[in-house]
Every structure is written in structure tokens, then in C-alpha cells.
Amino acid sequence: MFTPHTPQDVEAMLKAIGLSKIEDLFQEIPEKYRFPELDLPAALTEMEVNQDLESIARANGNTSEVLSFLGAGAYDHYVPAAVDMLLRRGEFYTAYTPYQPEISQGTLQSTFEYQSLICSLTGMDVANASHYDGATAAAEAVILAYHHFRGKRTKFLISRAVNPQYRRVIRTYMRGNSEISILGDNQETGFDASMEKLIAQIDTNTALVMVQYPDFFGRIIDYKPLAEAVHTAGALLAVSVNPTALGILTPPGEFGADIVTGEGQPLGIPLSYGGPYLGIFAVTNELLRKISGRLIGQTVDAAGELAYVMTLTAREQHIRREKATSNICTNQGLMALASTIYLSLLGKQGFENVANLCYQKTHYAANQITRIPGYELAFPDAPFFHEFAIRCPMPVDHLLDHLRAYDILGGYDLGKDYPELEGCLLMAVTEKIHREDIDLLQEALREVTHG
């Protein structure tokens, strides 16, 4: 299999070391605990494990067999064939962190291109080589802001319309820091598109205000007034984005974001039941030296040729140890590469087309559904991108169960996270959904609701 040793090899090697049997290598292990009998299933051959995994995979219902309107942070987009074909090159996926730039220019240059593409998309000055996912990128924004103000500003305002999972992860990350308070996402502040109640809470003790764009309900909100209020108070504005939306929407760099984070999964990464995904992280030039994680920079080699290296590594944990502000060691290298290839393949025209298709189909879906008596948009006045919250005339869990009979995954039950949105369903529509699919959904909803 994967250990190439013949019995003769083992014998020769033991002899070279001066031992007579393999067990002698482990004399320093306390004898009482040495060589436990592990209770594991008998080893399978490659063919058997392939068959086993195929049958496990078949026990799932996947999005190619059902009609899915699930989004809420992970989206079912078409991934062009060339993305995965290139990811499968062993030179890319069996390499590690490019510690040796002379033989890692492939990883380094493609990561440099990733940073560039993220800057192009977000309108920001600098992007890092990525974080784990959208939630941890948001948490890193909080950590950045905390250190930016050297711990002197202790209030962090996060909009209630930021993905609930991200808000929970931020609280986990910050639980060791008892000095700070994370506010702004209570039911009282609400999620009014004017942001008035959130703005009212901004003061000179505020380090960071975080919003989502489009927000968790798919709404496109004008954050310019918020940005102004944030900057007047000397605080930082972080915007968590859905990158697909930036194919047609004004980038956050143009309305005052200091930090842009986001879930990069929609950029050519399969749903894969939640991971691995990609954490987008970009900042303005002013915050360049505060950014955590890897950065790739351009340089020259000893012969004067253009080359790429990891740079500003002195910020990182392997050098600063307990003085480092983040413990992050790696990035999501291969996922960043996937998104780089994806964005290159789609390019200026294709990426805008995808964003536009999502927008158009989503609006068609919202129109078709609100024609059914009893269904109305939860936020009727707000423009939205490729997701919308719909108030339903029956309990959402019942509705979703009924839709299952039509092989439809109807969406995400917002009541799970928002008591005030009990009875609301969050639906996402991507370019993969056809008009007929939406009509089928409308028909199913009609039957389920009105018999």
C-alpha cells in the first residue's frame, strides 16, 4: 500500500540502527500503555473502501437529485470543469505552505493573484491569503479592531442581520477576553434597513461596527450613512460580503468599509456539507500591517527575475509566539486556488452574468411566490440580491416537510434564529435554477397551502 518496505528492507534498516526488532524502537513508551489493541474494523482494500463510500454517499439526498432553495451562508453554484481538473494537479494539492519560495512559485503566484482578484472584487487595497471561512474571517475582523485600538475601545457592534452563525463564532473567539462587549444584535436593536438604532449605539468607545452585504436576509442596504457615523466616531467598519453579489453590486471599498470579510464558498467551491470553504479578508492600506494570516508579495530572485514570497512574516505566531495577535498558521490554500481559477474562468463578463442570473431568477421566484395568497415578503420595501425572506401562511417546519414530497428543499427556517421571524422562510436562488423549477415550486406551494 503506502508503506513501501519489504521484510528485507526492515531487517537491513534495523541492523543499521543496531536493533533486532521493531518493538525496540518504542522502549521509552511506558510499558503499561504500550501497543494497545485498537478496536477498529478490519482493513479494507481500495476497491472495498470505494464501494463502501459510494454506498454511504448514496444514503444522502444531494442537490443534483432534489430542487434546493437552501442558502443561508452556503450556495449551490455551477463550478466549471476546469476548476477541479486544475485543483487535482498533485504539484498544487500535495504541496504545503510555501516556506521555500524557490520551489513554490506556483502556490505563491496563484495566491498573489487570489489577493489581487479579491481586491478587484471588494474594492479594497489589500487582501490576505484567506482565513478558514466566512465566520472565522468575521471573528478575525473583531480581533483586528481590538488590537488596532490597543484594547482601549471595548465596544463591538454587530448587526442582527449578520449571519447568526458568524455572531456565535465571534463570541466563541472572544470568550477569553472579558474586557470587551459585543452588542448591537439584540432583538431591540432589530434590523431596520435605516440602521438608525444601530447608529444610535455608536460612540467613541466603539472599536468596530459589523454588517453583512447583502445581509442575512438577502437585502441590499445602503450603508453610506452608517459608514459616515462609524468614521465620525473614529471606529472601523467591517462588511461581511457574499462575493457573488459583488458581480453587480457596488463594492464595499466604495462606501467606506475598512475591513471586508466574507464566505468565499460561492466562488467555485462545492457545498461539501459545510466545508472546506474559504474566508475572505481584505482591508484598506491603513490597516495593512494589522492584518492577520498569510500575505504574498512580489520581489526578485538572485538573478533579478520576478518572484513571489510570503512577506511580513514577522507578525506571525512562529516568530512572535505569545506576542502574536493571531494563532493562525495557514490559509485555505487549495480553496483560494479554486476561487482564483473560478474567477479567472468566468472573468469580467461571466461573473457579472452569474450575479445577474441569480438576481433575475430570485426576483422571478419572489414574484411567483407572493402571487400565492398568504405569502408575502418579510421585508417588502428592501431591494434584495439572491435570497429573500418570505412570510408563510403555515408553520415553516410543516411547509418544508410537505415540500419534501415534491423533492424540494424549500429553504431555511428563520424562526430557528429569530423569534420575531417565526413563520418566515429564507430562500436562495442561484443560476442553476430554471424558470420551470420556480414554476414547479410555485405550484407545489399552492397545493401545499391551498390544497
Place this chain on the structure above:
Amino acid sequence: MAEPTIYELSSPGRQGVKFPEPDVPQSPLPTEFRRKDLPLPEVSEVDVVRHFTRLSQKNYGVDIGIYPLGSCTMKYNPKINEVAARLPGFALTHPLQPDDTVQGNLYLMYALQEWLKEISGFASITLQPAAGAQGELTGVLIIQKYHADREDTKRKRILIPDSAHGTNPATSSMSGFEVVSLPSDDRGNVDLEALKGLCDENLAGLMLTNPNTLGLFDEHVVEVIETVHAAGGLVYGDGANMNALLGIVRPGDLGFDIMHFNLHKTFSTPHGGGGPGSGPVAVCEKLVDYLPDPIVTIVEPGDEETPPLYGYAHPAKTIGPMKSFQGHFGIFVRAYAYIAMHGSQGLRNIAEMAVLNANYLLSKIKGTYTLPYDRKCMHEFVVEGVWKDAPGVRALDVSKRLIDYNVHPPTNYFPLIVHEALMIEPTETESLDSLDYFADALLKIAKEAHTQPELLHEAPHHSPVRRCNEVLAAKQLILRTGPKPNA
């Protein structure tokens, strides 16, 4: 030859992939929200495929040759792993699908949880953490909440051996702890006397990598753990070096309270050029309620005819989620395939061959390269890449010269307690021939260091680029490119 960036390859009007025209009536986007310009490249599919293929050819990976990067366990990545993770039944499932539509995924995660618990000797486990560093953060946050819940708030001190990886102290201070460095004794173990002096009512815990980054198994590990426990502290095990222990000893049996795995090291999932990793965290009985949620469990036991129904449990005192969703599921599939193909004996064989390979290689170069702690090693070892009678030659020069021999350099300048360290981990997937080749290269380089040091200083000579100017990179800080000005 330098490869142009994807922006430089751009030509107005080119497009790699086309999408259908909208099949629905048009709804205009309010103009105030519409972006004015989308400065992405315009390239054909052929441009893209050739560009990234050419870039790949400038990379070195395990598929090309030996990659003895210490503490990173760069073993061969079986190809079946890649095929399995891409099965549509896995790759196309949405993380928020109802549990009864993803029983395959849940079963796989449940089985992996059970296997990892069995391999490590712990009571419960979360698969969620995204990487080793995040696993560490998970563990340290568990230590923090455990003491806080007992209102034992004085416990602010985390002990970390001076041989530890930088992530350990970074994680601890990020979680609000005071980090105290613990010296090593003259055999590379934790200095027991120093440890005893630091174990009091302020002790929160100890973070211990065992085998440590010197590749040495701590000879007093049980006593070290008992000392910390006696003072009321918890012991965190950094599982970075678990490859040496598969089927050899279970950290849970030794008394560790918490440990993270690196599925991308021990269980052969690819390193991807720096991620994605996967860092499941296992804990002992008294900490099971603190794990991040959710964790896969059996919600309805099965019988002879029906399989059990799998679902999620939410630990009562959880520290909260560490990331979105359930973790790096695609990595779980690969690790599952790997463990399933090995079984109990196969896993033990991995550790045995990894340790045999390291000791064999060490025996070939010992004497030529100085070994600071002269003991049998586990799966890796550290030597000095410097000679008194070859002034001017440093460990980095040795590493760069290895590139000319088509060998990936070892880890450099780490651990910090060894002068000019070369940390070498051959892994079990290297053959005797491969090890002999590597050893010969190291011996030749040692000779060159004395006879032709300029060969080392100027190395590598045969790589896609020569030594890179890192000072210039940090000075000019060119971190991005963009469209050509006239495009």
C-alpha cells in the same frame, strides 16, 4: 521563465465560461447599487488552463518526491481519498439539509468520531475545528471555560515547553492566558523540577507536544501529567506528532485531558499548498460537555433491519461553535477512507515505519551532522546544519542546496532551542532507496560545505527561481496587481 499574471494575459472581450441568457422576465437592479466597473481579467479557458498548469510546474509536492518537512508529516496522499470526497452524494450536499436527507454524511462523521476516539483513548470528540491551530484554540477555550465554570478564576497561567511550536503560546495569549515558558532538561524532556516550581493555584494548564518537536518522547510524561493534575491544572496535548503514536500508545491513556488531531498530517489528507487542514479535538470524560457544538450522535438506535438514525447533539456547557457548519467535511471523507484502508494493524504499521525511517536516516547522517540530544528518535529528529570548521555555512544553505538534489528542504530554524536547526521527518511512505538517496545528498552537502561553500551559498541552482529577496518584498510591499492601465 517568469509567468505573466492572469491580468497580464487578459484581452478585452475574451471569456472562459459562458452562461445562458436569463429565462425569466427582467427586474432591474436599482442603479444606486450597481457597480460601475468589474475589473476582473478577460481570458479564455485555454489561457486559464495553461496558466495554472504552468504555475503548477513551478511547485514541488509530495507527488514529485521526498518532502521531509519536520512536524508537517508530508506523507503520500492516497488518490482514492480524492475520488471519494468528490462523489456527488458528498460534494453536493448542503450543510443545512434536514438530517434525514444526509444520513450518509452523519454516519461517516459518527464513524470517524468513534475511530478517532478509539485511536487516541478519549471520551468524546468534535470534528469541527478547521485546522491544528483552531483545534488548539478550541482546547484552550475549553480549559478557560472549565476553570471559569468552577469559579476558579485565579488560574491564568499556561505552561508551554520552550521546544513548542509558536502556535501554542500565540493561542494561549489570544485566549487571555499568561504564558510561561518551561525549560527542557538535558535529554530534551520537560524539566520536571522547573515544572514543579510553577504548579500552584494559578496554574490553568500545560500544553505539551509529545513526541515533542525534537522528535523525542518525553521519558517522564506520566509524571509530568500527574504533577499538573495534582495542582488542579489540565493537560493539553498537541497532536501534531500523532503519526508516531498510532497503535503505539494512546494519549488519553497517558492522562492527557484534551488533544487535537491534524487529519492533514496523520491521516493523509492533502496539505493543499497551505490548507485546508482539519483539527478535530478530543477530550476526557470530565470535559465532554464543553466541546463545540454540534456533535454527531445516534438519536434513535437501530436494529437488525434498520440502521440507527443519526443526528446532532449539543453539549450542555459548550464553548460555542468554532466556525460555520460542521467542519471540513470533505477532509473527513478522506480521513475515513484512509483509516478504513488500514485498520488496527495497518495504523500501527504506519507509526512503526515512520519511526523506523527516521531512526534509519538519523543513523546514516549522525556524526556528520551534530545531534543535540543523542537519543533514539520517534518519527522525526533535529540536527544542526552548521559546522565549526565550515564558517559561513548555515542551516539555510544546507536546505537550499537540497533543492538542487530534488529534495524538499527540512523545517529550518525550529525548534528555537537548537542552534541552526534542521528538523527532519521522512514519514513512513518513503522507501529505503529514497532514504538512502536523501542521506547521500545530506552527506555530499556536508562535504561541499567544507570544500565548495559557495555552492551552498548560491544554491539553489536548478530551481524555477533562485534565492528570493525577502527584504525587498517586505520593503516594497507589492501585494496585488490589477488590470493593465489601458485595458
